Amino acid sequence: MDLIQKYNIPAPRYTSYPTVPFWNNxxxxxxxxxxSSTEPLSLYIHLPFCERLCTYCSCNKYITVNHDHEAPYIDAVLKEWALYLQRFPTRPQLQELHLGGGTPTFFSPQNLRYLLETILQSCDVLPGAAFAFEGHPNNTTYEHLQTLYELGFRRVSLGIQDFDLAVQTIINRIQPYENVEQVVREARELGYTSINFDLIYGLPLQTPQSIKATIEKVMRLYPDRISFYSYAHVPWVKGNGQRLFTERDLPKPAVKRGLYELGCAMMKEHYYEEIGMDHFALPDDELYLAQQNGTLHRNFMGYTIHRTSRLLGLGMSAISDHGAAYTQNEKSLTGYQQALEEGRLPVMRAHVQSREDLYLGRHIRELMCNFETACTPSPAVIKHLQEPLRDGLVVVQPGRVAVTEKGKPYIRNICMAFDAYLWENSPNTQVFSGAI
Structure with missing residues (x-):
């Protein structure tokens, strides 16, 4: 309880370093x-439309039931892609492709085929390339699955969050277990080799009983991977539906941590292994094997087996990693489309990394992936590690910093000790969710 109270402070999730609030533009x-333009390419395509507002979600999305938005948006994404192709000296070598949202399966299978075939015709797909998409169980049809399978997709991630009806109601995401079961069955029949479930703990009205019942239902379907995310309560984000419930509806920090430990224990009973932060996989999964051999990587798309210095994000609000610089696209649909109508890349902000950024970012990434990193910490890092050291969350040895088993729940706090931007410039307002 004391540690939870002490370390439940606003903390970044470190999908980049520095984090977006500290970009220098x-x-x-x-x-x-x-x-970086000749390096193998990881490609993320942001498909932002959702038919309903899920009140837990802080992602950049556009709520509409008007599917006439599909074709103009695809045209804009392809214009953006064409502008990047003009800047590449050689044909892109594609090693990773991810469709995220929003709700990618908002788009019709026909429109997804047109978008993806156009892009893939201008790339060379490398052996072992990983293609994945996020699907909503209520609108992911057999035709979606078949179309994407024919285009090379073998991974699907389904947003489950929670199976409890009371929780589903307050977060405005009601999806019967039967819908999920059908999508999983059809995906496996088609030949998908990796199915991921996204679950969230700490949602409003969640209890140990509801988490237990949810995990039991998940185990009936036995996905290859499970993402078990901490609910990020950030109601100050513009247009955020999290204002539709209050903090009184949320489990207290100690209860929330108990929900995680309960879910974690149940998954381990079914042979899932913990991967980095928030992720679990079966022992024969590529993520687990990558963690075991020290090749696990983390970027804006999450954990991956592919290490690359080039991650290109297409679409409204998408973020790119160009090796030594980050960029983010216009966050509004009109701003994104207008930039492309004017024939320019829709970049709204950027950060060019210094040598110190690259050095500290590498060690933060290693901690997030492997819970240890090979380095001799600077006096400044040691200073900011004093509390975690006293609390037994981390050990510092010659040439090595390692997170203890006790410290794994506080990995975000430990990474903060390497964050020079936080030391020098704490934000004036809260921009990060709580660490616990």
Whole structure:
């Protein structure tokens, strides 16, 4: 209880370093793009439309039931892709493709085929490339699954969150177990080799009983991977549906941590192994094997087996990693489409990384992936590790910093000790969710 109270402070999730609030917007990201332009490419396509607002969600999305938005948005994404192709000196070598949202399966199978075939015709797909998409169980049809399978997709991630009806109602995401079961069955029949479930703990009205019942239903379907995310309560984000319930509906920090430990214990009873932060996989899964051999990687798409210095994000609000610089696209649909109508890349902000950024970012990433990193910490890092050291959350040895088993729930806090931007410039307002 004391540790939970002490460390439940706003903390980044570290999908990048520095984190977005500290980007410097200095010129020069185009040079980083040019330097990385021959590296193997990981491609993320943001498909932002959702028919309903899920009140737990803080993602960049556009709520509409008007499917006439599909074709103009696809045209805009393809214009953006064409602008990048003009900047690449060689044909892209594609090693990873991910469709995220929003709800990618908002789009019709026919429109998804047109989008993806157009992009894939201008790439060389590398052996072992990983293609994945996020699907909503209520609108992922057999035709969606078949179309994407024919295009090379073998991974599907289904947003479950919770199976309890009371929880589903307050977060405005009601999806019967039978719908999930049908999508899983059809995906496996078609030949998908990896199915992931997204679950969230700490949602409003969740209890140990509801988490237990949810995990029991998950185990009936036995997905290859499970993402068990901490609910990020950030109601100050503009347009966020999290204002539709109050903090009184949320489990207290100690209860929330108990929900995680209960779910974790149940998954381990069914042979799932913990991967980095928030992720679990079966022992024969590529993520687990990558963690065992030290090749696990983390980027804006989450954990992956593919290490790359080039991650290109297409679409509204999408973020790119150009190796030594980050960029983010316009966050509004109109701003994104207008930029492309004017024939320019829709970049709204950027960060060019310094040598210190690259150095500290590498060690944060290693901690997030492997719970240890090979380095001799600077005096500044040691200073900010004093509390975790006293509490037994981390050990510092010559040339090595390692998170203890006790410290794994506090990995975000430990990574903060390496975050020079937080030392020097704490934000004036809360921009990160609580660490616990």
């Amino acid at each position: 200095k010129p020069g990201w185009e040079a980083a793009l040019a330097q």
